[in-house]
Amino acid sequence: MPSSLVDGNSLLAIDVGAANTRAVLFDVIEGEYRFVASGIAPTTAEAPFKDVAEGARNAIMNLQKILGKTLLDASRGLITPSQSNGSGVDALVVTLSAGPVIKTVIVGLLKDVSVESARRLTESTYTRIVDTIGLSDLRKPDQQIDSLLRLRPDLVVITGGTDGGASLSIQKLLEPIGLASFLLPEEKRPSVLFAGNEKLEEEVKSLVGSLATSLHFSPNVRPSLETEDIDPAERELARMVVNIRKRQMKGVDLLDLWSGGHMLPTAYATGRMVRFLAKVYSSKKGILSVDLGASGAVIAAGFNGKSTLKVLPQFGLGENLPSLLNHTTLEEILLWSSLDISPGVLRDYLYQKSLYPSTIAATREDLAMSQAVARQALYLAMQSARRDFPQNIASIKPNLTPLFEPILAGGGALSDASRPGHGLLLLLDSIQPVGVTTIIIDQNNLLPLLGSAASQNNILPVQVLESGAFLSVGTVVSPVVSASYGATILKAKLNYENGAEARVDLKYGSIETLPLASGETGKLTVQGLRGADIGFGPGRSGTIPVSGGALGVVFDGRGRPLELPSDAVRRRELIKKWNWTLGGE
Amino acid sequence: MQAPVNHIIGLTSIVRERLLPVSGNVLVRPNQKVTPNDVIAEARWAREHVLLDVARILNVSPNLADRLIRCKVDDRLAAGVEIAVGKGLFPRSVRTPREGRVVAVGGGQVLMEAGEAKMELRAGIPGTVIEVIASRGAVIQTAGALVQGVWGNGRIDSGLLVNLMEKTDSVLAVGKLDISLRGSILLSGMVKDAESLEAAADLPVRGLILSSIFPSLLQKAREMRYPIMVTDGFGALPMNSAAYKLLSTNAKREVTVNAEVFDRYSGARPEAIIPLPISSDPPAPREVETFAVGLQVRMRRPPHMGMIGSIVALKPGLSTLPSGLRAPAADVKLENNETVLAPLVNLEVVG
Numbered sequence: 001m002p003s004s005l006v007d008g009n010s011l012l013a014i015d016v017g018a019a020n021t022r023a024v025l026f027d028v029i030e031g032e033y034r035f036v037a038s039g040i041a042p043t044t045a046e047a048p049f050k051d052v053a054e055g056a057r058n059a060i061m062n063l064q065k066i067l068g069k070t071l072l073d074a075s076r077g078l079i080t081p082s083q084s085n086g087s088g089v090d091a092l093v094v095t096l097s098a099g100p101v102i103k104t105v106i107v108g109l110l111k112d113v114s115v116e117s118a119r120r121l122t123e124s125t126y127t128r129i130v131d132t133i134g135l136s137d138l139r140k141p142d143q144q145i146d147s148l149l150r151l152r153p154d155l156v157v158i159t160g161g162t163d164g165g166a167s168l169s170i171q172k173l174l175e176p177i178g179l180a181s182f183l184l185p186e187e188k189r190p191s192v193l194f195a196g197n198e199k200l201e202e203e204v205k206s207l208v209g210s211l212a213t214s215l216h217f218s219p220n221v222r223p224s225l226e227t228e229d230i231d232p233a234e235r236e237l238a239r240m241v242v243n244i245r246k247r248q249m250k251g252v253d254l255l256d257l258w259s260g261g262h263m264l265p266t267a268y269a270t271g272r273m274v275r276f277l278a279k280v281y282s283s284k285k286g287i288l289s290v291d292l293g294a295s296g297a298v299i300a301a302g303f304n305g306k307s308t309l310k311v312l313p314q315f316g317l318g319e320n321l322p323s324l325l326n327h328t329t330l331e332e333i334l335l336w337s338s339l340d341i342s343p344g345v346l347r348d349y350l351y352q353k354s355l356y357p358s359t360i361a362a363t364r365e366d367l368a369m370s371q372a373v374a375r376q377a378l379y380l381a382m383q384s385a386r387r388d389f390p391q392n393i394a395s396i397k398p399n400l401t402p403l404f405e406p407i408l409a410g411g412g413a414l415s416d417a418s419r420p421g422h423g424l425l426l427l428l429d430s431i432q433p434v435g436v437t438t439i440i441i442d443q444n445n446l447l448p449l450l451g452s453a454a455s456q457n458n459i460l461p462v463q464v465l466e467s468g469a470f471l472s473v474g475t476v477v478s479p480v481v482s483a484s485y486g487a488t489i490l491k492a493k494l495n496y497e498n499g500a501e502a503r504v505d506l507k508y509g510s511i512e513t514l515p516l517a518s519g520e521t522g523k524l525t526v527q528g529l530r531g532a533d534i535g536f537g538p539g540r541s542g543t544i545p546v547s548g549g550a551l552g553v554v555f556d557g558r559g560r561p562l563e564l565p566s567d568a569v570r571r572r573e574l575i576k577k578w579n580w581t582l583g584g585e
Numbered sequence: 586m587q588a589p590v591n592h593i594i595g596l597t598s599i600v601r602e603r604l605l606p607v608s609g610n611v612l613v614r615p616n617q618k619v620t621p622n623d624v625i626a627e628a629r630w631a632r633e634h635v636l637l638d639v640a641r642i643l644n645v646s647p648n649l650a651d652r653l654i655r656c657k658v659d660d661r662l663a664a665g666v667e668i669a670v671g672k673g674l675f676p677r678s679v680r681t682p683r684e685g686r687v688v689a690v691g692g693g694q695v696l697m698e699a700g701e702a703k704m705e706l707r708a709g710i711p712g713t714v715i716e717v718i719a720s721r722g723a724v725i726q727t728a729g730a731l732v733q734g735v736w737g738n739g740r741i742d743s744g745l746l747v748n749l750m751e752k753t754d755s756v757l758a759v760g761k762l763d764i765s766l767r768g769s770i771l772l773s774g775m776v777k778d779a780e781s782l783e784a785a786a787d788l789p790v791r792g793l794i795l796s797s798i799f800p801s802l803l804q805k806a807r808e809m810r811y812p813i814m815v816t817d818g819f820g821a822l823p824m825n826s827a828a829y830k831l832l833s834t835n836a837k838r839e840v841t842v843n844a845e846v847f848d849r850y851s852g853a854r855p856e857a858i859i860p861l862p863i864s865s866d867p868p869a870p871r872e873v874e875t876f877a878v879g880l881q882v883r884m885r886r887p888p889h890m891g892m893i894g895s896i897v898a899l900k901p902g903l904s905t906l907p908s909g910l911r912a913p914a915a916d917v918k919l920e921n922n923e924t925v926l927a928p929l930v931n932l933e934v935v936g
């Protein structure tokens with residue numbers, strides 16, 4: 001048995017999601033941290049419970065049943081630290097994504113500068129921007145006041161002014177915020193974050209300090225016109241979101257107390273983990289995490305020191321589903337369906353599902369619709385997130401998805417995929433990765449919990465990541481090429497560790513696989529034809545080490561961007577064939 | 586596993602909190618009997634605000650402007666009243682552009698509220714006031730039949746319940762609406778066209794209880810001035826048998842339709858309440874249930890969406906569904922005696 005590298009503290013992580021609450025235990029097994037088990041229960045943020053701690057306790061109770069170990073005492077309080085009789089845990093972290101979308105007003109000076117930074121900052125958490133106040137706003141101050149009173153925002157994010165720069169203009173913009181807050185009942189006043197010209201702190205305090213529910217400051221997101229630094233403000237905003245949730249939902253304060261004040265919004269914890277991984281891998285390629293669930297899509301990407309975090313409630317698969325039609329059409333969603341479904345039936349599905357976000361597809365037709373909706377929602381979320389990716393990142397073509405290694409995916413949408421192949425095809429269709437990448441499914445949705453745990457224990461995330469708690473689907477090879485259907489676009493040879501070899505000729509429009517089990521590695525030699533580029537350059541060949549997974553090495557020869565046949569019958573047949581190739585039905 | 590509950594109950598105690606969205610005056614007292622149309626609280630609120638930048642208009646500093654301003658907070662001013670005059674031989678002055686009330690003075694500015702409107706909160710249900718919530722509203726208790734729905738257009742009204750449904754999948758059509766139905770609340774099945782909603786408004790009716798509505802009609806339904814409550818969902822769905830039986834057997838009774846917008850966090854739901862005479866208070870409905878054999882449930886997703894049945898067995902572990910997904914499930918015996926496998930998350934307890 002290897003000697004222990006850690007001091008043996010067990011850690012319980014709770015994730016309060018929009019639909020479900022999970023309790024996950026990490027503990028030391030054979031000297032290293034491991035994911036032990038998870039218990040799940042419906043989230044109790046909504047009526048009649050209106051207390052998220054209740055769902056957390058239920059999830060812990062279910063975890064207790066699996067573990068055969070006591071974690072809660074007779075009064076349903078958490079036993080901490082762990083006791084000599086084996087009961088209890090040593091530490092607890094909590095992540096939270098449940099709760100109504102946070103109505104936010106952003107304030108900045110220039111539309112393309114500070115207002116844009118405010119937008120990017122605000123979209124890093126569970127918000128919806130309901131109004132924007134800036135220099136280009138033609139409304140009078142009293143009209144802005146009336147708008148604020150009507151909208152009743154939960155949060156106001158103020159940016160603007162480079163350090164030592166504009167001050168008078170910002171003061172003018174703050175007046176309507178202060179006056180509207182003054183007119184609102186005390187319990188309805190917004191929390192305010194000021195992330196602008198640092199010299200204005202005192203002015204801001206005097207204008208809105210006594211009128212906001214809480215006033216927070218963070219370093220300027222735009223210290224100069226050319227520089228944007230959102231990370232410190234994101235951290236402050238994450239804490240503010242927890243405080244807003246405390247006001248909105250009973251039980252949040254108790255869970256925050258249990259965690260010693262370490263509760264984080266789930267998306268922020270995911271972003272933190274992706275930043276950490278980007279540092280560990282420090283590859284030329286980026287690292288991507290996508291999570292699609294009831295409360296929204298979360299896209300986190302890390303690129304060699306830079307990171308992007310986007311929370312997109314408009315693409316959530318829960319109560320916001322009908323508003324997906326503000327961003328796409330029924331016909332576009334149905335392009336992804338393997339079954340012949342009418343737009344009317346899909347429309348009814350979207351509305352009905354929004355009534356009951358936690359329900360699941362029991363029939364094949366329902367599953368086809370839920371998977372088609374998930375594809376389009378994640379596709380749109382990726383398109384939206386890509387606009388905020390940094391410049392000059394590794395890519396094959398600037399209009400395509402950048403090069404990522406690996407891609408991590410989680411969320412309820414993937415839990416709804418009955419087989420790994422279903423999940424993989426959903427990711428290939430919506431993310432449309434290029435080149436060579438490993439796809440990892442976070443089947444237990446551990447990534448945010450590890451990001452949250454990192455604040456208390458920085459060894460735990462590394463050891464759990466290396467322990468196989470995530471499902472590696474395999475290595476995906478996606479050439480960028482344009483050819484006619486059926487034309488050979490790539491020849492590949494996989495050399496296994498045992499000396500055996502396997503070959504594949506990839507035809508345009510098809511998906512092929514070569515077996516390579518989880519834990520195995522091999523050498524893949526690829527020759528691009530007809531100008532196919534997998535990152536070596538158009539038509540060039542190369543040899544790379546690859547690692548295995550549930551589906552081995554997958555070759556996606558459908559071209560980028562993926563264009564589905566316009567003929568509905570042929571398209572549906574192809575989707576079925578692709579599903580079948582990846583082990584689906 | 587805890588189960589969501591949808592109330593469809595023949596006789597129960599119903600306690601409802603009715604609150605103003607802003608502070609106001611409560612007009613009722615504890616133990617007072619109220620009818621649905623009684624105003625129990627009222628508030629005045631300003632629709633618009635006017636910000637007068639006196640310092641800028643007079644071209645003086647904010648401090649000096651504060652000294653020149655002649656009005657104070659809570660002053661009610663008519664339009665054209667002079668509120669500040671500058672200095673000099675030909676001084677400029679600042680006048681109120683509209684009638685209104687001064688709500689803030691300072692920093693060289695005057696903020697007024699204008700366009701005051703009165704808001705009245707009605708009881709919504711007949712019953713007894715059991716608690717007054719200062720400045721906001723009251724809690725009212727009644728006893729009767731209760732049917733909760735899934736969608737409402739935010740309106741509330743009361744009237745005689747008239748049944749236009751011959752069966753659970755009846756469709757509301759313009760031809761079914763005649764002048765004899767004026768002032769009634771109609772139990773009217775599914776609605777597929779805007780003309781039926783408009784015809785009901787023309788009569789006018791006091792409310793519609795629908796089994797389902799086409800999503801394309803939701804905006805039109807929101808515009809209607811009478812309450813519309815949907816019991817089962819969107820598209821062409823029949824009414825669940827429990828709601829249909831309860832409502833159709835209570836035809837010709839007074840019913841209140843409170844078509845509140847469904848809010849999963851506050852628990853607000855559209856509902857129909859039929860007050861019934863009682864000799865003693867019936868039990869309050871159970872808000873929390875745990876899935877168990879014998880419970881009456883409604884299917885929330887296909888197949889069999891909307892059908893009522895009872896749990897005959899809770900399956901151990903995870904069960905594989907026709908879709909291929911695996912989930913905790915139960916065997917449910919439907920009213921047609923067919924027994925089907927259903928994931929627990931797709932069920933809600935009816936009762």
